Amino acid sequence: MGIVTADLGISLDGFIAGPRQSLEHPMGEGTEQLHRWHFEQPEENAAEIAEIVNAGAFIMGRNMFGPIRGEWSGDWRGWWGEEPPYHAPVFVLTHYPREPLVMDGTTFYFVTDGVASALEQAREAAGDANISIGGGADTIRQFLNAGLIDELRLHTAPILVHEGERLFDGVRDLTFEPLGTTANSLVTHTRYRLTYPH
Amino acid sequence: MGIVTADLGISLDGFIAGPRQSLEHPMGEGTEQLHRWHFEQPEENAAEIAEIVNAGAFIMGRNMFGPIRGEWSGDWRGWWGEEPPYHAPVFVLTHYPREPLVMDGTTFYFVTDGVASALEQAREAAGDANISIGGGADTIRQFLNAGLIDELRLHTAPILVHEGERLFDGVRDLTFEPLGTTANSLVTHTRYRLTYPH
Numbered sequence: 001m002g003i004v005t006a007d008l009g010i011s012l013d014g015f016i017a018g019p020r021q022s023l024e025h026p027m028g029e030g031t032e033q034l035h036r037w038h039f040e041q042p043e044e045n046a047a048e049i050a051e052i053v054n055a056g057a058f059i060m061g062r063n064m065f066g067p068i069r070g071e072w073s074g075d076w077r078g079w080w081g082e083e084p085p086y087h088a089p090v091f092v093l094t095h096y097p098r099e100p101l102v103m104d105g106t107t108f109y110f111v112t113d114g115v116a117s118a119l120e121q122a123r124e125a126a127g128d129a130n131i132s133i134g135g136g137a138d139t140i141r142q143f144l145n146a147g148l149i150d151e152l153r154l155h156t157a158p159i160l161v162h163e164g165e166r167l168f169d170g171v172r173d174l175t176f177e178p179l180g181t182t183a184n185s186l187v188t189h190t191r192y193r194l195t196y197p198h
Numbered sequence: 199m200g201i202v203t204a205d206l207g208i209s210l211d212g213f214i215a216g217p218r219q220s221l222e223h224p225m226g227e228g229t230e231q232l233h234r235w236h237f238e239q240p241e242e243n244a245a246e247i248a249e250i251v252n253a254g255a256f257i258m259g260r261n262m263f264g265p266i267r268g269e270w271s272g273d274w275r276g277w278w279g280e281e282p283p284y285h286a287p288v289f290v291l292t293h294y295p296r297e298p299l300v301m302d303g304t305t306f307y308f309v310t311d312g313v314a315s316a317l318e319q320a321r322e323a324a325g326d327a328n329i330s331i332g333g334g335a336d337t338i339r340q341f342l343n344a345g346l347i348d349e350l351r352l353h354t355a356p357i358l359v360h361e362g363e364r365l366f367d368g369v370r371d372l373t374f375e376p377l378g379t380t381a382n383s384l385v386t387h388t389r390y391r392l393t394y395p396h
Binding site for chain 1: 366369376378386
C-alpha cells in the first residue's frame, strides 16, 4: 500500500498562499515565486517533481480547483485549461455535489462528505501508489489534525510573502522525523515522516 | 573583514521564541527543544557549532542576556552562570547604561545607542573575524530592516511551537540566496546570503 504525502510550496516565512486570491492570482498575491523551482528548474528538481507526478491519486481543496464556489458548479474545468498536469484521478473536497469531470489524462471527482471519505476513495483509485494531498492550508490542516498524512514534503522558496495562509496555523501537535534535505537556487526541499501522539 | 551573520534556532512553524518568557523558560514555554541539536548532538553538528563559537564578536538583545530589565541593572550576570559560552566580546542592546561586565573568557558591553553603534563597536572588536547577531526576534528585525546582516543561518528544529515570536514578522523585503542545507534527526541547517533591494 502506498503512503499519503503532502507536497507544499512554502515561503521562508511559512505561507503557502498569499492574500486576496483571485482569478488573476489563484494562490493570492505575491506567491507566483513559490513555484518557480518547478517551472524554471525542472531538471535540477526532476526527482522531486517525479515524486509528485507519479502519485496514484490526488486530493485537493476546492480553492485548488477553482476560484469561487458558484463559478465552477457548472462549467468550470479547473485552473489548468484542457490539459491538467494530473495523470491520475483527482478528488476535490467541496460542499457542492457535481458529476465527475472527465478530462484528458485525469478525472476530477467531487467529494462532499469529508477528508476520510476522500482518502478512502483515493486509496481505492491509487492501488499501491502514493496519494498526494495538494492543499490549500485548510485541507492540509484537516488531514494533519485527523492524523492522515504519512510524509510531509516542504519545498521552501527563498522569499517572504508577509501575509496570507500559514501552513501550520491551527495544526495539532505531531512528531516530525527529518528524512533529508537538498537545495538549489530557487528552493530547499525538506521531507519529514509524521507520527501522531495520542 | 568578516561578515555579519545571524544564527537562529527556529521551529518548523517559524518561531524563535515561545510565549511567557520567564526565569524558568528564558526563551518562552515550549522552546527547550529548539536547541536540542546543539546540546545533544554536538558531534553531528560540530561544523555549525564551530562557526557560531568562532565569531570574533557577538551582539544580542537584552532578553538574550537577562529576564527583566530591573533585575539585571545591578547584579545580573547573564543566563549562563560564571562560565558563559562566549569567547569573544558580547554587545548587549539595552536602554539602561551599565559598566562593562568582565567575566571568564568574555566581556559584556552594554550599548544604549542602537544597532548601528553596536555593529561598529563589534567590528572593531572582531577584527577580521565574523560578527554573530544572536537574537531575539526584535534585534534580528532591526538588523534586517537596516540591511546589516550578510548571512542568515537557520537551524530548524522539527517541532511546532504554535505561539510566541516569529522571526520574519515585520521584516522588510530582502533577497535570499540559498547557500546550502544539511539535516540530521534534530535539526535542518539552511543558510542564505542576504541582499537588500532599494
